[in-house]
Amino acid sequence: MLALVVPIAKRRKEDVTVKLIAVFKQLIAEGTLEPGGRLPAERELAESFGVSRSSLRQALKVLEIMGVISQRVGDGTYLNKGADAILREPMEFLILLDGISAHELMEARLLVEPELAARAALRASEEDIAEIHRELGAMEAAKDDHAKFVAHDLLFHQAVFHAAGNRVTSLMFSVVHKSLDKLITMTSQVVEPEHTLTLHRRIYQAIRKRDQDESRRRMTEHLVDARDLLTRAAEKQSHFQMTARIQTLKKKEPRPSR
């Protein structure tokens, strides 16, 4: 059964914060705010909108965490240009809350990337192919540095995405890649770099030959291999490790019996 998506009309009393976010959305859409541009100071904005600075700051904080804007003390607030980081935080929570496993993330890649490789073979420009080749070279150069090796591995895949010419999937899967980064790094320590390199070389060659079918096959071959490795590695790992906390949290029961 499908999860109920609740398109319910509960538009009734919206937060001021929510309204503010909608306003910013509109201002961006109509071009009043331009990427890279500077926003008025918080105190001014708050007055303009007729809300308190507290409320405005809540909205701005949301936008900042999502990567829409950047704030710097003593300087100001700026609308970001591209927003690569915009999906990162949400995605991490998604993985936590829905308990999405590395296996599922790899399945998603397996579902999409082969087709994208085929598309890349069809539409890649010479520059795109050169970029893919560069990342391949960077991988070779970083054989001994696992972190670097994996970083360029993922950049290789991003380059393929770029060559396929679809920003939507590219953006989406940059997050998936990022989420898998740590796990892949762990895995790479028990795999011969040359093995990974061989698989990547085949993908590159296929795209370079403009062979759609082979590109698709080679990408599938690589990802199936990676998925199996990853799944085994993941079984030994319980979960992700998050960053430090501020203070100790009183673990009192959240059940105030009133």
Next chain:
Amino acid sequence: MLALVVPIAKRRKEDVTVKLIAVFKQLIAEGTLEPGGRLPAERELAESFGVSRSSLRQALKVLEIMGVISQRVGDGTYLNKGADAILREPMEFLILLDGISAHELMEARLLVEPELAARAALRASEEDIAEIHRELGAMEAAKDDHAKFVAHDLLFHQAVFHAAGNRVTSLMFSVVHKSLDKLITMTSQVVEPEHTLTLHRRIYQAIRKRDQDESRRRMTEHLVDARDLLTRAAEKQSHFQMTARIQTLKKKEPRPSR
């Protein structure tokens, strides 16, 4: 050329808000907070963490917009179970900021959904197929109500996603679908509902027959058709329309010459 992802180490002074979000992430990860569970009151939490309620509220607001928690006045704050909405807001901003067009969104669908249809033909359970059929029926029943018709159209596709059994892609494309909703509704007013229905029926039949190749073909057929219709319709539309604003915004130049 790929966009520079700025992996720069600027971990220096993090916001209290950012730290708090990290704390919540950890609390969720280690199971101290359970989905559906109730969080302590804001005033208590703020004291526990040793931060002001203002700062805490900023963090909570971020989590609420992302769909991680729900807050109700007079009641309390609860950790959500699934977080369906978690990618919606970020995705909308992404589309705005990167200026992603409806055409590109449809291209993304065209890239992914055919393969997913094939996967659905392979892995769909009887219940999955029944669900797809139900949405088909709902479309037929809503021939005259454009909004409803389109809603069930998208639910049909969601059902196929579900049948394919990959939550990651399902979540991602629920956002894409949502973004296209209005535009598709407009388009549907100039298209014979029977035309759309026919294409959907073919997809359903193919999946039901467990024919992967035909499922893929039929989904491609449908989306190519939809894309062309949509692209033509979009050309006449400048942009999206967002919801209302609170008050008039002083359009003063964001260039305080100090």
Next chain:
DNA sequence: CTGAGGGGAATGGTACTACCAATAAATTCC
């Protein structure tokens, strides 16, 4: 005229207080 340095103003970050409105549990009343 040029460059280095200092001071002031503006900005975001945080804390704290006060009050409102909505909610749910406890209480009272019929």
Next chain:
DNA sequence: GGAATTTATTGGTAGTACCATTCCCCTCAG
């Protein structure tokens, strides 16, 4: 025993005060 009312709790908003950082302009020395 059930319905209406009261009461305490909770999130929502506004407003103030103060801090640390940053930028800009002005001054002054060379």
